[in-house]
Amino acid sequence: MKLAAVVLLALCLAGCKHFEHVEFEGTVTGDKSGVFVINDHAGHAIYGDNIKDGKFKVPAKVLEVPGYYSMKLTNDSTSKKAADGVFEVYLQDGKYTIKADAAKPGDYPEITSSSPIQQELSAYYSIANKLNGDLNRQASQINARINDKASSLLPKDQFVALLNSASAVEAKKRALASKIMNEFVAKYPQNTIGAHLMLQLDYESDPVVYNAVYQKLSAAVKSSDDGKEIGEKLGRLVKLIPGAKAPAINGKLLDGKPFDPMAMHKAVYLIDFWRAANDISRRNHVELKSMLREFGDKNFGVISVSMDTKADWWSSAVQEDGITWTQVSDLKGDDSPNTLNWSVTKIPHYDLVDGNWHMIERDVPIGGIYATVKQYLSKAH
Structure with missing residues (x-):
């Protein structure tokens, strides 16, 4: 009998799968009737509980896949003065104890867990909370006002001002992001x-x-x-x-001849990455024609780099658009070395280089090209 029991135990240990479990317990100061939810990458709620008198609890549940998830803490719906908080968490086997403050919905909660990765996340966001200061609270308050039904009744200019305020705060947070990351890496180099x-x-x-x-x-x-x-x-x-040696442009001219930028003798060039099937880049060619008429005799040139794969599409579009400036393509489309070397992630894409083939500015919006070219040419003279 003892031998049979040992064999049965060995078989179980060899064949029984260990399931990870997670459990949650937390407090949200100032939130009497909100909701705690964990969502997967698809946005589906997989764990959750109602927040009652600032407390919630989810008993141990099976965790199918350890990894990054989204945690949401909603505010008391009867006195919603700030936006809900949504935070990244890393889940693996163990208990998660969470402390949050409804008055600071943008601040990452205090999370106690045995997960080393979650501990690193908490450390990073603790630094973010400290450096972002009041920006999190400003963003939450502004977003809550934007989402408030009463805001839909505001005059258009006031509502636009709210949107601009939200954008301004987010821009300040983005400006601090590298500082936060640098401090985290310096403090935790083996993260x-x-x-x-x-x-x-x-x-x-x-x-x-x-x-x-x-x-x-x-x-x-x-x-x-x-x-x-x-x-x-x-x-x-x-x-x-700016100032770096610009990458080479792979491809040939429409007539099959090699492309040599140094033979063009201009002070500044606009590099126009486009595609025949892209309506926006085609419409923007009208704008480029206008700039050439104004600056063409003042050391300004345009080099269009087609991201097409078919020669007839490329040549037909050039003819239809009445393009007379330099055209280059290797007809490899997104697989072209130009895509990687110039970091082209969207079409159209515009870069400015000088006559010595050094970068002036990359990824210039179409609306900013005119002013940048005008300013550069004025300095060049």
């Missing part, structure tokens, strides 16, 4: 979530600063899939900062 966090930031807007932060990440984080993606992109972006 495991640095690349995951950086992917959520607008690191492309300031590649030099973010590249300096990235270089401080551990070798393990850099070699992760997220780390490799960021490293490769930052490596390309730092080559596109």
Whole structure:
């Protein structure tokens, strides 16, 4: 009998699957009747409980897949003075004790957990809470006003002013993001979530600063899939900062001849990445014609780089649009080296380079090209 029991136990240990479980318990100061919810990546609620007199509790539940999830804490619906809080959490086997304040819905809650990754997340957002200061509260208050039904009755100019205020606060938070990331990496150099966090930031807007932060990440984080993606992109972006040597343009002219930018002898060039099937880039060619008429004799030129894959589409569009300036394409579409080398993530895309083929400015909006070109030409003279 003893042998049979040992065999049965061995079989169970070999074949029985261990299921991870999570449980939650928390307090939300100042929230008498809100809701606590954990959502998956698709936005589906998988765990939750009503907040009663500032408390909630979810007993141990099976966790099918450990990973990043979204936690939402809704405010008391009877006295909603601020927006709901939505936060990233990392779930794995164990208990999560959460403390939040309804008066500070934008601040990341205090989360106690045995999960090392959640502990790193909490550390990062603790720094974010400190550096963002009143910005989180300002954003929550403004967003609550925007979502308030009464705001729909405001005059248009007042409602637009609210939207502009929200955008201004978010811009200030984005400006602080690199500082938050830098402080986190300096304090926790062996962190495991640095690349995951950086992917959520607008690191492309300031590649030099973010590249300096990235270089401080551990070798393990850099070699992760997220780390490799960021490293490769930052490596390309730092080559596109003002003053850097601009990348080469792959492709040939419409007549099949090689493209040589140094033979054009202009002080400033607009590099126009476009596609025949893209209506916006086609319509913008009218704007480029107007700029050429004004600045063409003042050392300004346009180089259009087609991201097409069919020569007849490219040539037909050039003829239909009445384009007379330089046209280049390797007819490889999104697979063109131009896409990676110039970090083209959307069409149309505009960059400015000088006559020595150095970057002036990248990813210039169509509405900002005229002023930038005019300013550069005035300085060049």
